[in-house]
Amino acid sequence: MTTLVLADHDNKELGSATLSAITAAKKLGGDVHVLVAGEGSQAVADAAAKVDGVAKVLHADDAAYGHALAENVAPLIEGLMDGYDALVAPATTTGKNILPRVAAKMDIQQISEIIAVNDDGSFDRPTYAGNAIATVKTSDAKKVITVRATGFDKAATEGGSASVEAVSGPGDSGKSSFVSAQVAESERPELTSASVIVSGGRALQSGENFEKYIEPLADKLGAAIGASRAAVDAGYVPNDYQVGQTGKIVAPEVYIAIGISGAIQHLAGMKDSKTIIAINKDEDAPIFQVADYGLVADLYEAVPELTSKL
Amino acid sequence: MKILVPVKRVIDYNVKPRIKGDQTGVDLSNVKMSMNPFDEIAVEEAARLKEAGKADEVVVVSIGEQKAQETLRTGLAMGADRGILIVTEQMPEPLAVAKILAKVTEEESPDLVILGKQAIDDDSNQTGQMLAALLGWSQGTFASKVEPGEEGVNVTREIDGGLETLKLTTPAIITTDLRLNEPRYASLPNIMKAKKKPIDEKTAADLGVDVAPRLETLKVTEPPKREAGEMVPDVDTLVAKLKEMGVAA
Ligand SMILES: Cc1cc2nc3c(=O)[nH]c(=O)nc-3n(C[C@H](O)[C@H](O)[C@H](O)COP(=O)(O)OP(=O)(O)OC[C@H]3O[C@@H](n4cnc5c(N)ncnc54)[C@H](O)[C@@H]3O)c2cc1C
Ligand SMILES: Nc1ncnc2c1ncn2[C@@H]1O[C@H](COP(=O)(O)O)[C@@H](O)[C@H]1O
Numbered sequence: 197m198t199t200l201v202l203a204d205h206d207n208k209e210l211g212s213a214t215l216s217a218i219t220a221a222k223k224l225g226g227d228v229h230v231l232v233a234g235e236g237s238q239a240v241a242d243a244a245a246k247v248d249g250v251a252k253v254l255h256a257d258d259a260a261y262g263h264a265l266a267e268n269v270a271p272l273i274e275g276l277m278d279g280y281d282a283l284v285a286p287a288t289t290t291g292k293n294i295l296p297r298v299a300a301k302m303d304i305q306q307i308s309e310i311i312a313v314n315d316d317g318s319f320d321r322p323t324y325a326g327n328a329i330a331t332v333k334t335s336d337a338k339k340v341i342t343v344r345a346t347g348f349d350k351a352a353t354e355g356g357s358a359s360v361e362a363v364s365g366p367g368d369s370g371k372s373s374f375v376s377a378q379v380a381e382s383e384r385p386e387l388t389s390a391s392v393i394v395s396g397g398r399a400l401q402s403g404e405n406f407e408k409y410i411e412p413l414a415d416k417l418g419a420a421i422g423a424s425r426a427a428v429d430a431g432y433v434p435n436d437y438q439v440g441q442t443g444k445i446v447a448p449e450v451y452i453a454i455g456i457s458g459a460i461q462h463l464a465g466m467k468d469s470k471t472i473i474a475i476n477k478d479e480d481a482p483i484f485q486v487a488d489y490g491l492v493a494d495l496y497e498a499v500p501e502l503t504s505k506l
Numbered sequence: 507m508k509i510l511v512p513v514k515r516v517i518d519y520n521v522k523p524r525i526k527g528d529q530t531g532v533d534l535s536n537v538k539m540s541m542n543p544f545d546e547i548a549v550e551e552a553a554r555l556k557e558a559g560k561a562d563e564v565v566v567v568s569i570g571e572q573k574a575q576e577t578l579r580t581g582l583a584m585g586a587d588r589g590i591l592i593v594t595e596q597m598p599e600p601l602a603v604a605k606i607l608a609k610v611t612e613e614e615s616p617d618l619v620i621l622g623k624q625a626i627d628d629d630s631n632q633t634g635q636m637l638a639a640l641l642g643w644s645q646g647t648f649a650s651k652v653e654p655g656e657e658g659v660n661v662t663r664e665i666d667g668g669l670e671t672l673k674l675t676t677p678a679i680i681t682t683d684l685r686l687n688e689p690r691y692a693s694l695p696n697i698m699k700a701k702k703k704p705i706d707e708k709t710a711a712d713l714g715v716d717v718a719p720r721l722e723t724l725k726v727t728e729p730p731k732r733e734a735g736e737m738v739p740d741v742d743t744l745v746a747k748l749k750e751m752g753v754a755a
Contacts, residue, residue: 206667265672266635266638266645266647267638267644267645270639288666289647289663289664289665292631292647293645293647293648294635295635296631296632296634296636296639297635297636297638297639297645298639299601299632299636299639300601300640301639301640303601304601305599305600305601305721306601306630306632307721308629308630308631309631318724321629322729323532323628323726324517324532324627324629325626325629326729327522327532327728327729328523328525328532328726328727328728328729329729330723330725330726331724331725331726331727332721332722332723333721334720334722335720335721335722336720370675371643371674372644372645372672372673372674372675373672374673375660375672375673376670376671377665377668377669377670377671378669378670379665379667379668388666391753392753416754417748417753417754428684428685429684429685434668434669435650435664435669436664436665436666436667436668441626441629442544442624442626442683444666449751450748460522461519467729467732471751472732473744473747479737485732485734486732487734487735488735488736489735489744489747490734490735490738491738491740491741492737493741498741501741502741502744505741505742505745506754506755
């Protein structure tokens with residue numbers, strides 16, 4: 197049994213969700229190898245080799261893989277899969293984009309976003325916005341799995357000393373090309389790995405109010421900033437702030453929901469947080485049904501007061 | 507340009523799913539069913555491309571039980587020209603859905619297939635990518651902007667770090683994200699008109715696709731329930747709690 201883990205990265209650093217995927221891969225039993233496909237990504241391959249429990253790193257460094265285009269990366273993986281019994285990737289937008297393309301080519305039904313590997317070889321995965329946990333077993337000869345990072349501890353970034361082997365694939369398929377990206381650089385912790393998150397909803401009413409009310413509180417707490425779909429749709433904050441069923445899944449130590457009603461699609465993304473705090477002026481808001489501490493208040497008064505008293 | 511839009515009949519997004527007592531699945535009897543919300547966005551996008559003169563035909567296709575007819579009618583009322591229903595006894599898994607869609611695509615030869623990024627019942631997020639693989643087409647997943655050009659189509663994608671734009675050769679597969687558009691409500695006259703639009707019916711067997719599931723569901727259970735905690739009377743109490751937890755000094 198050997199498992200190949202597709203690393204998520206930006207050509208500079210190994211994405212932390214990869215560490216959770218490695219933990220899940222270890223639970224499958226057998227050796228764990230990591231594939232780093234990128235361009236100018238030596239530092240990522242080196243970092244992957246140091247991760248505890250990684251036996252080997254395959255490094256495909258080529259302009260064709262620099263932007264993780266599914267049309268180029270999927271055939272590379274397919275070409276490597278003869279030697280593997282399972283393929284695992286973190287359920288990041290990159291993993292979700294590429295893995296089904298590999299699975300279909302290999303005639304395998306992928307198992308999406310697992311949160312547990314059970315002793316009998318079955319997997320748990322949330323469905324219906326996390327309201328139904330399905331336990332599934334596959335009859336396919338090989339497994340293709342994406343891993344929800346909040347379901348697994350992160351593998352240690354030190355302790356491994358894997359060899360790094362260069363590999364290559366068919367390269368550029370000619371089917372797609374990268375045009376541009378709008379990726380905001382931020383000093384703040386990354387949403388999916390932050391220990392404290394301050395999230396704002398529709399009640400914030402504008403991007404300016406996010407800056408005025410949410411940011412100072414997040415600064416005080418060293419927190420990442422999240423948002424509901426309503427706040428993103430209205431353009432108060434960028435799309436990558438969205439927490440929920442179809443946005444990011446987070447499980448920080450403390451999640452503070454401000455002016456968010458608590459629709460099931462939002463809860464799906466944050467209800468595994470250790471402590472949930474909610475500030476909402478409606479005492480019947482569903483968010484209070486999952487909150488450890490609830491404060492019924494107008495955010496425009498409560499949030500500045502909270503920020504100033506911290 | 508011809509556009510194919512696969513639409514899935516799913517539990518309405520406003521309904522809280524209830525697990526069956528015998529843990530075999532979610533109870534869908536007497537539950538409001540609707541078109542998967544991401545598929546509404548897909549139909550809307552196709553309808554807009556047609557209205558803008560960039561597409562000349564929009565075909566909706568649904569796979570599932572006979573009642574998926576209703577979902578197709580919704581798509582027709584939103585502006586699609588005709589429907590295809592592929593009847594199956596059980597809802598097939600994404601790989602089988604993709605295989606069926608590959609057959610339909612071969613028969614229909616569309617320039618674009620626009621799917622939802624994810625069905626809100628199985629939350630798989632696989633079918634579009636699988637269809638692209640089976641056809642050997644390019645894929646623009648999680649799209650928030652679709653711009654067909656002289657050659658190919660530019661797709662802006664919602665990714666973990668923000669947005670990225672790719673140029674795809676056509677024919678192409680696109681999957682929709684929430685910000686692509688705001689789907690219209692079908693007007694009454696359009697709902698009436700949709701009743702006269704043709705729906706072609708077939709079975710998976712007609713297409714020669716094996717829909718036998720690969721996954722066995724051992725059980726479906728409720729997630730651990732989170733108990734409501736306490737209501738705090740004021741901001742000072744909240745500050746004290748945050749200090750107790752060690753997140754504030
Ligand atoms: C397919 C699909 C996918 C979705 N995916 C997601 C997702 O991933 N994430 C997500 O978040 N949503 C998602 N949604 C949307 C979800 O259903 C809700 O519409 C959304 O979460 C609502 O956002 P909100 O709580 O900010 O807004 P609202 O529901 O409008 O709530 C605003 C809240 O603010 C409170 N409020 C108003 N003024 C004040 C004030 N001055 N002080 C304090 N409180 C105040 C109100 O009492 C209310 O509770 C999805 C929906 C669909 C259909
Ligand atoms: N049974 C089906 N009939 C039609 N389209 C489907 C079906 N299942 C999935 N799809 C399409 O594939 C998308 C992604 O579904 P999934 O991969 O199951 O999350 C959906 O948004 C639909 O566009």
